[in-house]
Each structure stands twice: as structure tokens, then as C-alpha cells.
Amino acid sequence: MSGGHANRRRGEVEAVIDGERRILCLTLGALAELETAFAAGDLNGLADRFSSGRLKAADMIRLIGAGLRGGGNLLSDEDVAAMSIEGGILGYARIVGDLLAATFAGPDGEVAANP
Numbered sequence: 001m002s003g004g005h006a007n008r009r010r011g012e013v014e015a016v017i018d019g020e021r022r023i024l025c026l027t028l029g030a031l032a033e034l035e036t037a038f039a040a041g042d043l044n045g046l047a048d049r050f051s052s053g054r055l056k057a058a059d060m061i062r063l064i065g066a067g068l069r070g071g072g073n074l075l076s077d078e079d080v081a082a083m084s085i086e087g088g089i090l091g092y093a094r095i096v097g098d099l100l101a102a103t104f105a106g107p108d109g110e111v112a113a114n115p
Contacts, residue, residue, distance in 0.1 A: 012071065013098040017064075018083040024067030024095070026103040033066050047104050060092050067099045 005023075006014035012025045026034070031043060038059075040046040055063075065077040075083075085091040 008102055011102045013067070013095070013102050015085070015095045015098070017068075017080075017085055017095075022068060022073055023071035024064065024073075024099055025070040026063075026067055026099060027070035030066040030070035031103075033069075034062065037062050037066075050100050050104065055096065057089075057092075060096050063096050063099060064092065067095075 006012040010025065011027075012023050014021060014023055016022075031046065034040070035042070035046055038046060038049055040049060061077050061081050065075060065080040068075050068080065085095065087094065
């Protein structure tokens, strides 16, 4: 899915991945996928894991992949792992941070430990 604009109130973020502007969103289905992938018992466990700020490269791939699929992009985690993002690891981290903030952030902008 390309084109369109991200609607932050719906938890969407926009990112240029492999030279194409894409919408990412952690939908309920994407969050359920992440709960399973990270063996989190619930959304609070998932938020706790992400609020630590300590993510592995594989975690970022899963998060970006789930966000892309939630945004309507038909891409596997393997596809995401092979894609390039401007700015390298800092670019990946920015996308992950934006996605988590759009999904879990409270009114102060901090990622909530208890959504």
C-alpha cells in the first residue's frame, strides 16, 4: 500500500521504506501477532517490554513488519529484514519509536507501561 497520509489519531505513522512511502499501524490483529511473537501475556506485558527501550534487531523487524501489515502492506518479516531504510539503524529506531508512541503513548507523549 502506498500513497495516502497517516492518521495519527488512528495510530498510523508514515515512513519511507525501500524508497516507497508506506503507512504503518499496530492494529488489534498486529498487536495480537506481537503478543504471540514476544510471548507477552497481554497488552500490558507488551507495553512493558517496549517501554524498556531495549530492543534487538529482530524485535524491530517484527514491530515494523506487524506495523506494515496493519497498514495494509502484504510483507513478511523476511521481506522487512531485506528492506532498506534511510538512516540505517537510527532510521529503523525512529520508525519503531514513532509506531510505539502512536499506539501506546499517553497524553504526555511517553510510552505507557499500562495502556
